[in-house]
Amino acid sequence: MTRKLKRFLILLDNDSLLYLPGSFLSGRVLLELEEDTPVLGLFFYIAGEGVIRFADRGQGKINDKENYIDFSMKLLGDGPSGPGARIVVLSPGVHSFPFKLGLPLGLPSTFLGKHGWVQYFCKASLKEPSGVVHKNQQVFIIMNPIDLNLEPAILMKPFLCEIEDTIGIPCLSAGPVSCRIRLDRGGYVPGECICIYAWIENNSKVPIKKTRAVLTETIQYTSKSKMMETETRELASLQKGRVEAGSTYQWRNEMMCIPPLPPTNLRGCHLIRVQYDVYFIIKPKGLEKEIKLQLPIMIATYPVRNNDGTLPRKKGTNYPTVLPMFRPWMNTNTLKK
Known part of the structure; x- marks a missing residue:
């Protein structure tokens, strides 16, 4: 034929x-x-x-x-x-x-x-x-969209996480490092900015080289209820400088903008899971281990609206007109966990 x-x-x-x-x-x-x-x-x-x-x-x-x-x-x-x-x-x-x-x-x-x-x-x-x-x-x-207006209201409330850890050599330079980080909320859409507040108190004798906030995407592959593979990539980041021993440092309303992301909603899929997190990373000087705080967030498709249906005005927001359907960064920027 x-x-x-x-x-x-x-x-x-x-x-x-x-x-x-x-x-x-x-x-x-x-x-x-x-x-x-x-x-x-x-x-x-x-x-x-x-x-x-x-x-x-x-x-x-x-x-x-x-x-x-x-x-x-x-x-x-x-x-x-x-x-x-x-x-x-x-x-x-x-x-x-x-x-x-x-x-x-x-x-x-x-x-x-x-x-x-x-x-x-x-x-x-x-x-x-x-x-x-x-x-x-x-x-x-x-495309199965996620509408923040239909998600639990707790996602629109500030998200707080804190940790205390010890760095340095025992009996010489060891001491506690305290960190408290707050995000303005737990749910966002591409084009919005995550407002980050952080307070770091370094009571050790080891200087902190830098602090970083990183937006990550983690993809988990599961077979027969067993985790088979995990990939984590950086999508955006902010970095601040040195925190001397015995001093404190603050992040005040620092803004990390969310890039255009594919509208991923894999609810109903039991083989692949996509998760977004904000990691706050404290990097001490020398060979001391990093201190990490993990704050899971939701990346949705439709933003929260006011009661009259209008979009709230927020500094730094720039909603993209088109969202990509695929991930051009799939083979780059792997985050070492």
Whole structure:
């Protein structure tokens, strides 16, 4: 049929290929034929799946998969497609076969990672009596948004964390270092700035070389309820200088802006988890161990609005007009934990 079949396309009505859970996926399968063509049927299939793949030391390859959509329909042909199926003859020219179906609620967002992905696609297959099957495939994107207006109100309250640790050589330079850090809230969207307040008291005899605040993205890959791989990357950071022994230092309303991030919502996916954190890191001089405070935050899609529906005015906010769908930084800026 290769010479008879000029075109075989899956055309979605939404040119952006971007869909929300619960919306309708519609379009048509288009065939263009040069002559009369007998076929058994035209079949249409929609799938959504999460997959992880990587090599595990000593165990070979590890693969795992889960399905979110698995739906098929027949666009052309009647009855069974096996022996004795009725043959349909398509005339020369263009034939269009429309489809429309509702996508389930609660689908995890499309995601592409180093060791796994969440992907959605539709396939069409055209079967001829000789047994030859012609196939085509079209990927589409699911974005499951997170609206901060619908999340727990505690995310909009200040987020406080504190720690006390000892640095230095016992009986010589050892002493406690206290740190208290506060974020203005626990939920943000890309384009907003995280307001950071910190108070560091160095009661040791070892100077603190620097303090850093780092926004990180952590991707965890799980198979059969076992954590198989974890990646953590820096997305933004701020740094302040030296804190002398026996002195204190404060961060006052320092602002770390959140870059444009893919709208990641993998709720419903049990293989891949994405988490965002603010780490506050105290780096003493010399070979002393770092002191780290971890503050988990939520990166959402839609920002909090005022009661009248307007966006609150906040210094440093610059909402991007378009969010990327993929992560160009996947192979860079790995944070050593």
